[in-house]
Amino acid sequence: MNVTVIAMGISILALLYAVVLIVQVMRRPTGNEKMVSIAKAIQEGAMAYLNRQFMTVAVFSVIVFLLLAFALPKGNYNNGVLIAVGFIVGAIFSALAGYIGMNVSVRANVRTAEAAKNGLQAALSVAFKGGSVTGLAVVGLALLGVSSFYYVFTTFLNIPVGDAPKLLIGFGFGASLVSLFARVGGGIFTKAADVGADLVGKVEQGIPEDDPRNPAVIADNVGDNVGDCAGMGADLFETYAVTLIAAMILAASSLTTMLGAAGIEYPLVLGSIAVVATIAGTFFIKIGRSKKIMMALYKGMFITGLISAVGFYFATQYYIHDINIFYATLVGLGITLFITLITEYYTAKEYAPVQRIAKASQTGAGTNLITGLAVGLESTFLPVILVVVGIFLAYYFGMESSLNNGIYGIAIAAVAMLSTTGMVIATDSYGPITDNAGGIAEMANLPENVRKNTDALDSVGNTTKAVTKGYAIASAALAALVLFQAYTEELTANAPSVNFIFNLTDYRVLIGLFLGGILPFLFASSCMESVGKTAYKVVEEVRHQFRTKKGIMTGKDKPDYGRCVDIVTKSALKEMVFPGLLAVFAPIIVGFLLGPISLGGMLGGVIVSGFLLALQMCTGGGAWDNAKKYIEDGHFGGKGSDAHKAAVVGDTVGDPFKDTAGPAINSLIKVINTIALIIAPILAMMLVK
């Protein structure tokens, strides 16, 4: 049977298993009436936001659809239209993955709170099942989309296998664009609500986190879902799909004569194997006798990696007949392993970096911030070394193999790294579910041990969230390199007479490099300003409610939660437009104004500076958060001490770093690379004319 059909079958299997998990989650008890009504408010806010976000993106997408369909050169197979159709389907699938994940999350939260009455394992079971739905929806839909399009192109439209992968880029672009807006919009939403709620609630009124008297509390909980769940899902959907596609394009352009379809379809095989391994891995997420939550998650991840590796071995022997390419897949799995360990070191409470920040908090917010910024800057070092070693090894194995193709080695390492995405998402997105469960427990006045259980789960969730970001960024950097290569080959294919060299001493490349380097800085700045501005509006609204409804603090008046949700929704949607347009238009302007060589420089610049800045922001932000938690555990004076106050400031600054600007840079890098790839034929043809 055709490999592509198997891939389609396995992705449908993943989606069916997700349905099973949904049913299991939904059957769990929802707790008392108060809990249900709180959960309902969160559900409504989240759905309202997501609907409006996708409406905005939809308008934008229709314009892009028309542009792609009519402005792209027709090519041999009416390429423009095929790419445009792929774009729309990619956008819809990406949105769908976010919807499914979020819809389950906002239902699993209240059930997790109820389950937490029965202990840690019961709560983890519900929350992790909820998270697994997101994970399976993301990889299932991505693999289904890529393999179906490839199948339709090659089987029904009779496009030769060597030409089909290029046309998949539309699907990847649709996913990229949705992920960009989901990350930026969701990121602004979640942190503006969080910071706004904390500034008035914790700092001015002295009420605890998730206190039902805080008018911004529902908005804060909605934010966890639209940012950490829907935004993150769309981000990884896109990274996963785009990496698969980029590897297939590369194989098509350089390996078709040697391997036929096998080299192109091999990434789909790897993806399929890892999906099966992910499903198997989910059964191992159980808290052992040691009671260590992190160990339970590691166990699942490790089993998934192990089964994947075994599967990769046989698949490689069968399809590529070369052990070296199998080694390249191991490089990818190895990067996943080490990035996890490195990120845990920099963000977990047990290690020096977080404790150093906590210690520095004793001399005030100033030294907390200096140290936190230093830790963030430093935390970029090991991941870069890891990626550099990974590139070196993957290239080496690619060259050593009978294919004699180093870049294909890098592409396969990237695919292998991303193949375990489903498991990574599952371990990540159980986090916001428990975070929400804790909020519901607090608001519904559940017994203290419920909150204790959800807090324990949430704290580990902070680390896994940071790990996922490190993973997403490192994989984005690898994927972008492969896309860059595909860009060069696309240029060459359309203008064979031109020798495309991006020489660093060429002033056009240098100009592009600077312009690319600046983008993540400008983009991150805009995201942070947006969080600041929106949070300011939340603060004003909350202050206004406390002023006008004196009974809120005593519990007599009910705060108007909807107003805050509404303010954040409107503001986030408005604010996401500038960074979104910046990402879309920068490569188009540079490409058409300065030409394909400068655009190549821009791709290089955005990868390097984006990778570094995103790492700094995500890891630094995570470290600040856990430094605060470390103090709350009773160190350096504990909760309420001056050190704690200083650490709260650090956490506030870290919030937009790690949940808005940092992760959104991922999407930025990939949107720019994808757009470059799409406009490459036009740029090349302009040169030849």
Add this chain to the structure above:
Amino acid sequence: MNVTVIAMGISILALLYAVVLIVQVMRRPTGNEKMVSIAKAIQEGAMAYLNRQFMTVAVFSVIVFLLLAFALPKGNYNNGVLIAVGFIVGAIFSALAGYIGMNVSVRANVRTAEAAKNGLQAALSVAFKGGSVTGLAVVGLALLGVSSFYYVFTTFLNIPVGDAPKLLIGFGFGASLVSLFARVGGGIFTKAADVGADLVGKVEQGIPEDDPRNPAVIADNVGDNVGDCAGMGADLFETYAVTLIAAMILAASSLTTMLGAAGIEYPLVLGSIAVVATIAGTFFIKIGRSKKIMMALYKGMFITGLISAVGFYFATQYYIHDINIFYATLVGLGITLFITLITEYYTAKEYAPVQRIAKASQTGAGTNLITGLAVGLESTFLPVILVVVGIFLAYYFGMESSLNNGIYGIAIAAVAMLSTTGMVIATDSYGPITDNAGGIAEMANLPENVRKNTDALDSVGNTTKAVTKGYAIASAALAALVLFQAYTEELTANAPSVNFIFNLTDYRVLIGLFLGGILPFLFASSCMESVGKTAYKVVEEVRHQFRTKKGIMTGKDKPDYGRCVDIVTKSALKEMVFPGLLAVFAPIIVGFLLGPISLGGMLGGVIVSGFLLALQMCTGGGAWDNAKKYIEDGHFGGKGSDAHKAAVVGDTVGDPFKDTAGPAINSLIKVINTIALIIAPILAMMLVK
């Protein structure tokens, strides 16, 4: 008469004029006994630090000297020894420039305080004369060094003009190395003392800035001199010298057949003209009827630029016979003009960015920091666009000229930009003098109007300090590009059979790009950690003194200023070692381990990420500082309000950004590029073997 002799003569003229200024400053009255004794303490602390810093660097320099003399290939003219001698002289000249400048500064400060009794103009006159000494010493010594070595090589050693410039790189390397340590060590010193003094003094004890009861107050004032004066002087000495040398190398390798010696000596002519223009410009620094201090400084800078431009026109017509190259010099002067305006916009109290940070302070330190970080990130955008446009235009004029050499156009633009260094330093280093004068006024209880006058001068000094940093970084980026080009040509010259292309799609270049990109992050992190650590020690010492000598606060006991100076001195010297070694060894390790192609990628990476990070840190830090001052002017509640407290935190974070890590990245970029250029022949020969 030979051009080189004229250049030597003019640089000696500059040094003589500096002596005249020194005499004028020294003749001014020093005020009462108390003032003299305070000034004496600052002088002693500053000299003690500088002596120990140069002792440390001297040890290091001797090792480098021996390595250069014996490990470098002998070449045609015993190159290794000539480069080694140049290295030592470059190091000594650079140190000397710092010594002279600082020695005058620590004497001009007390005289400025005394002069401030007679009004703004009198104080400005003394302070600006002191600053001019530093400016003239820097450009005079740099121009003298480069032109003398060139003269000795070509006239006494009979080295052909086409080969001589390469050998000058030793002089540049000596300057780079000293500047690296001066920037890092001085930067750590100044900010650790400042932050430490503020944390206990202002925050814990509630005593004002520069209060004589604070045991760290002398260390703080010493810091202004060793960091802002000696460190900055060494930095610009190096940028100026290295840019001249890089332009000469480039001309030697590509233009000798067309222009003979003229193309090589032309940069020296530009330098000489600008020195004369700078001396002329200093006479125009007078406060007009509008009483605007900034206008007085602009007037001087503008006159210098204008005279330079006229001189450049005639020099270009005479030496190069091509108006296009004159246009390239105008591009350089234009970059200086616009970088000044852009930096002023981002750091002066009159404009939106600073006011936005001030406004955000109302909702606490968290939002102050988020906004400040966003402003810093954003502030990188316009300078990058400016430099990109500058590169484009300079390249264009270079290509349009009869020389048909775009890179030479960029090199000449860089030389023209840097030619006004003397004036820029003068307007910058009058700042720390007035800052010190204010401190002395405060400690010696001088009448209030003295402090008012010095404060007004100091506030403008904050902006000119930020401008100088923007100028230094933009020029460093241009200079580094020229060095990169020289690196390529040096490789090609030593291995003509190899085609050196740094193609961005080459995995070796990518690896280098990532490794280069990471360096500024790691380097900056280390600098900031060092400030944090050292400040912590200062805090502990100050707390200890307040605890053990109860009479300090009442004025009965005298604090032990020397202890704090000693602690900061030792710590700064210890802490500067790691970043220093990192900068020196990174290119050597990458070059020998991964080869010259990866090293080329590293140069590209360090330029792009260093340029961006340095801009973000310097401008962001300046904006935080002035946001605090804006609030102190009475906005948003003024001094003592909650907004002010939040702004103080922002300022504390901005301090190591703008005065330690940010400016030190300059030196990092150039040290790495210079080392690459020096080891290029060895790397090339290894390839050929």
